[in-house]
Amino acid sequence: MVSFENDYIAGAHPLILKRLMETNMEPLSGYGTDPYCESAKKKIREACVCPEAEVDFLVGGTQTNAAVISSVLRDYEGVLAAQTGHVSVHEAGAVEYAGHKVLELPHKEGKIVPSVLREYLALFYADENHEHMVFPGMVYISHPTEYGTLYTRLEMEEIAKICRSYEIPLFLDGARLGYGLTSRRTDLTLKDIARLCDVFYIGGTKVGALCGEAVVFTKQNRPPHFMNSVKKRGALLAKGRLLGIQFDTLFTDNLYFEISRHAIDMAEELKDILRRKQIPFYLESPTNQQFVILENERIRELKKKVMFSFWEKYEEKYTVVRFATSWSTTKKDLEALDEAL
Amino acid sequence: MVSFENDYIAGAHPLILKRLMETNMEPLSGYGTDPYCESAKKKIREACVCPEAEVDFLVGGTQTNAAVISSVLRDYEGVLAAQTGHVSVHEAGAVEYAGHKVLELPHKEGKIVPSVLREYLALFYADENHEHMVFPGMVYISHPTEYGTLYTRLEMEEIAKICRSYEIPLFLDGARLGYGLTSRRTDLTLKDIARLCDVFYIGGTKVGALCGEAVVFTKQNRPPHFMNSVKKRGALLAKGRLLGIQFDTLFTDNLYFEISRHAIDMAEELKDILRRKQIPFYLESPTNQQFVILENERIRELKKKVMFSFWEKYEEKYTVVRFATSWSTTKKDLEALDEAL
Amino acid sequence: MVSFENDYIAGAHPLILKRLMETNMEPLSGYGTDPYCESAKKKIREACVCPEAEVDFLVGGTQTNAAVISSVLRDYEGVLAAQTGHVSVHEAGAVEYAGHKVLELPHKEGKIVPSVLREYLALFYADENHEHMVFPGMVYISHPTEYGTLYTRLEMEEIAKICRSYEIPLFLDGARLGYGLTSRRTDLTLKDIARLCDVFYIGGTKVGALCGEAVVFTKQNRPPHFMNSVKKRGALLAKGRLLGIQFDTLFTDNLYFEISRHAIDMAEELKDILRRKQIPFYLESPTNQQFVILENERIRELKKKVMFSFWEKYEEKYTVVRFATSWSTTKKDLEALDEAL
């Protein structure tokens, strides 16, 4: 069956599998100390235009969020995130498991609004009881957000400025970063992100890899013995080559950007189809995830032919559902959807 | 200076100090195994009309909340609480430190609204992604709440019923329980609470003791080796006698209720004074904490003569402040306040 | 350069890569809900001759140890392990990070001695202070051990019997299980292990997979919502297919056992070479890891031609080093080593 269920329905981009095959029998040392990891780190530093960046490879998103957040936060701090942020809702309490509170902020289409952040911080320090409260010690944003929306450069500049004025780091969850960077409606580049964030990650799992997220500390601020902290959290992969080779391939000849752009092209065509069918959008998403409102009856019918995701209840008889494209989506998939609708 | 800053401004009720003196040189075994603890437990079981209750003594409220919540929750669960709940805001992230998320619900004057709780739980299980979410594994309420308000018996019955239908325990934070039980506008008795809650605690620190909270598991549901869990959390007092003697005194001849009622009487007189001065109440509180709205200018003046607490910003020029009475408040304190206002 | 550095120097067994290629473009649902995971679980249950077994796939060994141990232990319990156990020494404190103590027992060639275990447990409960101590709540053994040694069936029966008499689960770390099961000097089968252990895992990472460990709960004792606990620990792989396809391949046509047996054959030839060169063994290992004592001088020379691992200091001028074979070791590798020696 044709599937728009999410952006990790397929295996890996064929070029990645090819490289895994080619290098398979080379004896390599473990835990990220192999030359492919080295090469991938170099290419990522270049793509970020950030020569001093420190890059590490972890396996998955939840793991990366928990490891970065809990390694960077001080004992008395928590992390600020949108109420809809992945760390707030869909990670089974992984940040709390690491002993820190997620301080939830109201969101606008999945985004933190700079003025809301500013006011939160001002009020926190104005509160005479704040010594008994969790200190805001980091700002977490996802880009694209869980709703497919994007921060503008201006918004990011504002948020980064607020973070700096309070001396708290800005952390960007880029599980779907490729789909943000290649959106037709963004003015934020990878270089901007490396400049504005203190730490962020470049998602592999949802952008063509079997698994893998590349964490980038941009300001010579990698926690000491970070890999030991990663090991302690059970997040250090023995065969680091699996991550190194994948990211080395993704950052060779712009593959990461090209396959992301393909997903965006597919998403734009998907939007045309949905519009033509007069299906109302839940919000305007410029990336690979599209949220629409469907009648429950229609959902039941459509599910027989196409896979997609339940998102949230809308009204008695209506539901918000998600269609996601990815590097693996084909024209044929879209035609099948068109027909099914 | 006269103080309405909180309900723990004084030492202990004189009868408690007297008993500490009288028993001081008796050699007693430690960690709560002395006869005074035994006697206090017996009296508490009787006061609760709950012969099967299991009672333990801990030192303070945050500690008790964290120890009970994290000992009772299962690994994949979090605790539901009002956004304004003590565990949500003013415990420096103690529940999260224990590895569990506080799932915050909107509140009404500090209380959880039964219908809101019911809907939250229904939606949680309706969400297809809930396997990646923190499971609601306990309901935490405070009574009186942080705003001095009280649950009615009907509300408590409803909440307890919802908890039972989802098989999750109901935990009541009674840091100020005495002031709730002796309010002139309550229909909830200690017996009701023992019947409706799975676990609750009777606050000593804020009701006449130097320190101490009596945890009551009501349904033969005390976690196995609970005192080891308490020790592991650094919450087991070596000289358990200090807690046993205090609670034994508080539950002899109704002392706990009498000193609580005194605080309520003082609070009612305080309310009369505030009303006479035409100071607007922030909300209607039937217990020992009274929240009023004062002009910032007036606050500055009043602070020269009377101690009270900043609560929260109201408007540009107005602030919500709190006046608390306690077992130690005197008529003279009220007269001084009356004059200062 | 030829390498005996460890058993994870190569990528994956070619048949695994082939299956990853063949299935690559199939749209599959995530998090272990795909049909390959289902099929792999079925085959593992059959290989274990344990139809009621519950099987889950995790990514790596440290992660698996921490997730299983901390999900199974009760709050007041710790895990018993040999002083040399992986969880005791080489996991950066992952079990402690999860809030539990590793109770270290003296070892014999990496193994727990049943009588030592029995005495520890008897003494623990005889100690009048044990209510302030960490309760022994699980026994962790590795098989093969970190020294390549194996438990006999009799030893395992004894340990399992002790565990049962104290009602604590027995957990076997099988990161290298294949090399134990196919050793020429073992009387323990996979069926025995499933019968005697309460939970164990079948290592993939070190036995031919890119990554992956298959956890087997054998007694209908899988913790409720275990996958949520796994997610909470950042250990749930989005593309569960990567694990399912690998284990499905490993447990098709006995591949897991055949490639393990190959490693054992190579190890036996390696031992012959070492013996011929009159290099003293540190201990007698019947599996794929061989520990020998070399002069420091000779180590320096040999390192120019062959890769192997430092293990521990032996004497001033001597060091214990490890040579490991694996499914990927070739006759040619052995010839190169023979020559280099």
Added chain:
Amino acid sequence: MVSFENDYIAGAHPLILKRLMETNMEPLSGYGTDPYCESAKKKIREACVCPEAEVDFLVGGTQTNAAVISSVLRDYEGVLAAQTGHVSVHEAGAVEYAGHKVLELPHKEGKIVPSVLREYLALFYADENHEHMVFPGMVYISHPTEYGTLYTRLEMEEIAKICRSYEIPLFLDGARLGYGLTSRRTDLTLKDIARLCDVFYIGGTKVGALCGEAVVFTKQNRPPHFMNSVKKRGALLAKGRLLGIQFDTLFTDNLYFEISRHAIDMAEELKDILRRKQIPFYLESPTNQQFVILENERIRELKKKVMFSFWEKYEEKYTVVRFATSWSTTKKDLEALDEAL
């Protein structure tokens, strides 16, 4: 019955109770911000001859150990302690609950031997695998130890020197510090301890207070927002006055030293009695805890008249037991023991 069971069998020194009475009705602000805490801190700084010391009051020993250790350690570090250290054995895993490993060292009569410490650290950094191990990040010693023994000044100097050369802090658990400082066989002063340790605490619970431990950071090295970390661990007492007044009293007119010296005098008489009765000592203790070897039969008899503690099994028919004196021990207690023996 006369009791030598431990050094916390009685309430508080009468002068402490007297001060609690005298100050009882003063309205004071909470959480350690009252003038008695301030005064006590000043006196402790003076007693330590360490004007830059930062002093905080916590409630109990396990709590203090866990809070200090886990606030000071970095994520990848554990704490070195003797195998017999209180944090290693009798705190129910409180340090591990805080996410850190206790790295256990062999002991000599409860003490860490400087050369053993030095070798451990040298070997750790020599081990090529140490990036996967818990880094030694603090040294924990107790003084007096759990066996009543004392470090000499020379030993302390050596340990402090080793700590400094590895840049790890030295933490001294002084739960019974008074009994060490006033021993007839010590050359270590409070000033020495403040000079050599990075952080230590002065025990109140076992030296005349109802509860309370005074933590002293000596090198301007108090973790930022330490009280928030204390609150997060549920260890912040609302009525901080209870701790402030007690320590203020203990450090007025040398009370702490005088009552400790009394316990030592009683211990020396106790030793004379035991010697006269030709009861063999398990080890030579110069402080208030005395360990002797008794026949099991004799223990049963003696327990009818005197309370003391089981310590550990010695041989089939013999057991090590402990007699402890304290500030509250009287001549009459000793006479009763003499007679009972």
